[in-house]
Amino acid sequence: MIELINLNKSFNGIEVLNNISVVFEPGKTNLVIGASGSGKSVLMKCMVGLERPDSGHIFYDGRDFTALEHHEMREVRREIGMLFQGTALFDSLSVEENVGFPLKMFTALSLSERLDRVNFCLKRVNLEGINTKYPAEISGGMKKRVGIARAIALDIKYLFCDEPNSGLDPITSRVIDNLIKEITEEFNITTIINSHDMKTVFEIGDKVVFIHNGEKWWDGTKSDVRNSNNEELQKFLDASYL
């Protein structure tokens, strides 16, 4: 479980996150939605420690992440997998090396054991036979799936996905969404997805948090979204033609 308490963040005096408190449950896909510039990405960066919040607390299963020193954060981060918007695969490494990288760095597995795990992860995301290809040689959808495979290579407890279906066609988007949902339930991990795609919300969202101008305006389940009387959320929904 991840719990945020009164999280604040500003850049050069401009408030980007304002008093955000929310709980993300394990085994659920938690969607953070909002317009571009609403503060979703900054919130995610604070949660994984790429940005330090000005005040407030982030608890990972009771551990106060914000109270940790930079090197202490690394212990918690080893339980985190992240799918970046641009995938952030290492250009100089092949698909196999990319997925095996966390295993090489943090486990004592032998080469053949690592390879078995890499093949398992690639099979889990429905990618086989591309082990030797480099990120530049595969499609955007494949890159996203390799990113997911890399994220689950270690036994993670928390999965963060920043705009997982940006730049993808509708069919591939659904494939990625369903894959994230399946993995979340299969490994009982706490998944947090940043998105402004309302189709994703209705497809896989267990919990939905709506961020507007750096503030949490609404949270609830996907079935509550349509019935919500939150004006901004309804505008957001209307603009999605759903």
Place this chain on the structure above:
Amino acid sequence: MVFYHFGRYILFLKSMFFKPEKFHVYVQRTFLEMKNIGIGSLVIVAIIAVFQGAVSTLQIAYQLISPLVSKPTIGSIVSDSTMLEFAPTITCLVLAGKVGSHIASEIGTMRVSEQIDALEVMGINSAGFLALPKIVAGVIMIPLLIIISIFLGNVGGILAGHFSTILTPNEYIEGARSSFLTFNLWFSLIKSFTFAFIITTVSCYQGYYCSGGALEVGSSSTKAVVYSAVLVLFSDYLLAQLLLK
């Protein structure tokens, strides 16, 4: 602004020295960087060294040739100036361009494409993982390149003297041996260690703190070259002032 960057540079260096996640991975990366920096720069260093030695010989001969000056004096001057100044400084200025821009653009591209963020989220000390192997490799390989450069500079001088019939190889070697001081070689090595550290750390720093897109990566690469070159020249003067008395 200068103090801000200097402070951040010192903190960047400090951040590299945490316990490595996997020591053997760092060693592997260091060997790879040694190959990139050392073997990758060998040809350009060799070309520069040979021509620098050859041109120095011809120019010194042009200025000094006289019945009153013995021919081995030319060899003496060329070999000493190659060892003391030309080999370490000229070579390192060229390496600031070649190695420095490569390091800054490589790390800068990783920064703007979120690859460094990915390392951090995995729990890896990104500064140590990316910069430390490059710095260690540079500090080992650049002095070796300088030693090769000193040797080839003298070879260039001998060849130019021989083919232009200004002085024979024996006269050149006689002059070089007569003025050789072991301290000069040490001085040259001290300079090359210092320059190697400057080039690699400044370039890593510029790349690591790059933000934006392709334009900023280009800009950080240019800054890495310019700042490294200026600092190499400044430290060159400082070391000469401190050690040559």
